[in-house]
Amino acid sequence: MYIYNDFDEEFVRNRVAQFRGQVNRRIDGSLTEDEFKPLRLMNGLYLQLHAYMLRVAVPYGTLNSAQMDKLAYIADRWDKGYGHFTTRQNIQYNWPELRDVPDMLSALADVGMHAIQTSGNTIRNVTADHFAGAAADEIEDPRPTAELLRQWSTDHPEFQFLPRKFKIAVTGAQADRAVTRAHDIGLRVVRNDAGEAGYEVIVGGGLGRTPLVGKVLRPFLPKSDLLPYCEAIVSVYNLLGRRDNKYKARIKITVHENGLEKIQELVESRFAQIRPGFAGVDRRLLSEIEQSFAAPTYVINSTDGYEAARLAHPAFRSWTDTNLSDHKTDGYAVVSISIKKHGATPGDATSDQMRAMASLARDYGHDELRISHEQNVILPHVHKSDLLAIYTALRAADLATANIGLISDIIACPGMDYCALATARSIPVAQEIATRFDTLKLEHEVGPLKIKISGCINACGHHHVGHIGILGLDRAGVENYQITLGGDGTETTTIGERAGPGFGADDIVPAIERLVFGYLELRDNADETFLMAFRRLGADPFVAILYPEKAAKNAA
Amino acid sequence: MSRAFTPKVITANALLEGDAIWFTETSEWTRDIAQAELITDAAHGDIRLLEAKADQSIVAGVYLADAKAGPNGPEPVHLRETFRTRGPSNYAHGKQGT
Numbered sequence: 018m019y020i021y022n023d024f025d026e027e028f029v030r031n032r033v034a035q036f037r038g039q040v041n042r043r044i045d046g047s048l049t050e051d052e053f054k055p056l057r058l059m060n061g062l063y064l065q066l067h068a069y070m071l072r073v074a075v076p077y078g079t080l081n082s083a084q085m086d087k088l089a090y091i092a093d094r095w096d097k098g099y100g101h102f103t104t105r106q107n108i109q110y111n112w113p114e115l116r117d118v119p120d121m122l123s124a125l126a127d128v129g130m131h132a133i134q135t136s137g138n139t140i141r142n143v144t145a146d147h148f149a150g151a152a153a154d155e156i157e158d159p160r161p162t163a164e165l166l167r168q169w170s171t172d173h174p175e176f177q178f179l180p181r182k183f184k185i186a187v188t189g190a191q192a193d194r195a196v197t198r199a200h201d202i203g204l205r206v207v208r209n210d211a212g213e214a215g216y217e218v219i220v221g222g223g224l225g226r227t228p229l230v231g232k233v234l235r236p237f238l239p240k241s242d243l244l245p246y247c248e249a250i251v252s253v254y255n256l257l258g259r260r261d262n263k264y265k266a267r268i269k270i271t272v273h274e275n276g277l278e279k280i281q282e283l284v285e286s287r288f289a290q291i292r293p294g295f296a297g298v299d300r301r302l303l304s305e306i307e308q309s310f311a312a313p314t315y316v317i318n319s320t321d322g323y324e325a326a327r328l329a330h331p332a333f334r335s336w337t338d339t340n341l342s343d344h345k346t347d348g349y350a351v352v353s354i355s356i357k358k359h360g361a362t363p364g365d366a367t368s369d370q371m372r373a374m375a376s377l378a379r380d381y382g383h384d385e386l387r388i389s390h391e392q393n394v395i396l397p398h399v400h401k402s403d404l405l406a407i408y409t410a411l412r413a414a415d416l417a418t419a420n421i422g423l424i425s426d427i428i429a430c431p432g433m434d435y436c437a438l439a440t441a442r443s444i445p446v447a448q449e450i451a452t453r454f455d456t457l458k459l460e461h462e463v464g465p466l467k468i469k470i471s472g473c474i475n476a477c478g479h480h481h482v483g484h485i486g487i488l489g490l491d492r493a494g495v496e497n498y499q500i501t502l503g504g505d506g507t508e509t510t511t512i513g514e515r516a517g518p519g520f521g522a523d524d525i526v527p528a529i530e531r532l533v534f535g536y537l538e539l540r541d542n543a544d545e546t547f548l549m550a551f552r553r554l555g556a557d558p559f560v561a562i563l564y565p566e567k568a569a570k571n572a573a
Numbered sequence: 574m575s576r577a578f579t580p581k582v583i584t585a586n587a588l589l590e591g592d593a594i595w596f597t598e599t600s601e602w603t604r605d606i607a608q609a610e611l612i613t614d615a616a617h618g619d620i621r622l623l624e625a626k627a628d629q630s631i632v633a634g635v636y637l638a639d640a641k642a643g644p645n646g647p648e649p650v651h652l653r654e655t656f657r658t659r660g661p662s663n664y665a666h667g668k669q670g671t
Contacts, residue, residue, distance in 0.1 A: 050629050067660055113591075114589055433653060441652075445662050
């Protein structure tokens with residue numbers, strides 16, 4: 018993976034030193050809160066309901082074991098012994114004290130990490146497929162592209178005061194695990210007729226208050242044009258994007274209001290203008306970066322022991338059935354470690370668990386870890402002969418939950434338990450749903466089902482693209498939960514449809530239970546997933562299950 | 574006719590820890606909402622808000638929040654403010670843990 022060069026190192030160290038000075042000046046009273054706030058936000062420091070929150074970028078979700086160990090160290094030394102992995106492949110610390118934050122950033126810099134541009138109206142952490150470099154369906158590893166974009170966007174002088182935040186996601190595979198169609202720019206590596214790799218460039222997707230599926234701006238962009246083309250897009254947005262209304266400021270609204278054709282014209286014209294200025298430095302940089310993402314040296318080993326262990330050990334077999342994905346190399350698997358134990362907070366890992374995962378990466382995983390936007394941790398390169406040892410170690414660390422892609426593998430934002438913007442809680446709803454279906458021992462029978470929960474309209478919990486989405490709102494001071502149905506965040510991205518009136522906090526889990534039992538009745542067979550059944554039948558039968566009184570009245 | 578003024582407290586976060594705090598009648602900051610001044614008059618509230626904001630070397634994010642009189646002192650009205658008096662519901666962290 019990419020290791021900081023002298024320039025990166027110096028840049029990050031300088032930023033830590035600057036921020037240390039700014040914190041000192043805030044504490045001694047030289048800076049007012051109004052003056053300090055934009056400075057702290059530039060460095061990922063928020064003020065939440067109970068405390069500060071430090072959001073640290075995990076660039077394109079990739080970590081090595083030393084970085085994961087450092088995240089654990091920071092959690093113990095300056096926080097409450099845990100961290101929260103987010104839907105944007107970041108980690109958030111919920112309890113830092115202002116005085117300690119420069120030391121935390123300095124500790125991060127020791128392992129080539131930072132919190133720069135994890136907030137503010139800038140280009141945020143570039144996210145990528147969490148199976149990057151490992152997935153069997155991959156055309157090309159998206160991480161060199163994401164790293165080039167990180168370098169280009171970090172402190173980019175033109176893009177520090179955009180109309181609003183700007184999020185880029187990259188995938189190199191056919192299956193879209195990076196939700197590229199719900200980003201300001203989504204990049205999909207594709208091949209043209211000549212077999213050359215390039216990008217399908219998608220623009221103007223986003224969730225939040227106005228969910229929109231991104232549109233294809235360029236079906237095929239040569240790889241060599243990546244930076245000037247992205248710079249043209251952000252440049253056009255920077256001038257055209259609305260600054261009069263925060264809720265209309267994202268590029269999705271700019272595209273929607275101006276039309277794709279006009280945006281295309283403006284982007285192509287700006288691109289033609291700036292393209293010559295790039296002079297090939299970007300391409301040389303990309304090829305250098307590509308070297309640092311070379312595939313690990315895979316081992317060749319027998320998998321007989323693995324197959325035998327699967328037969329002998331039902332719990333291990335169940336875990337391998339749900340938590341493994343196909344690797345591009347024979348004998349290897351991609352391991353998803355669930356950070357969604359039934360009843361636990363989705364995405365929270367203790368420092369002990371972080372160290373356990375780091376140790377597994379070191380011992381069995383070519384020193385690589387990934388954070389997924391679904392708030393789980395991935396060991397991307399594991400030989401199958403090591404899986405039993407990994408499973409045993411995960412059990413000891415309370416990390417062996419076999420629920421990836423199932424109903425308890427819920428995305429949930431921090432919600433009103435932490436977030437100053439939230440209108441309702443998300444975490445307790447996720448905890449109750451997971452606990453309920455664990456008690457019913459039903460989730461394996463229900464099969465693949467993605468529930469995503471947001472505690473406000475900003476949709477950090479991706480509820481619009483959940484097969485079942487839950488949006489927590491404030492109705493006259495009381496938590497109220499709206500359900501959306503049929504959303505999908507993959508290559509067939511669909512915004513879910515709102516089912517009807519919201520449910521109170523006591524009624525939302527029973528409503529979900531009713532819905533899932535109803536689906537089991539409606540499906541053709543056990544292979545028809547919730548989403549497939551929804552697409553075949555439409556919303557009506559599911560809405561009737563959610564609102565039985567209304568359905569009975571209509572029938573009368 | 575202007576709307577009736579609903580009682581309020583002045584609240585903020587402590588600059589160093591970020592902990593929720595409230596402004597008292599004696600212009601100090603308390604970690605316990607019950608010790609806060611319950612403001613029942615809009616004009617008085619405006620003045621007190623200015624005074625509270627002047628304390629910005631020790632606090633951040635000062636604002637007025639709806640509150641009501643309880644047996645032991647002011648109590649929060651809104652759910653969000655209730656959370657600020659105790660902490661998150663998933664761990665015994667924050668005020669409820671101390």
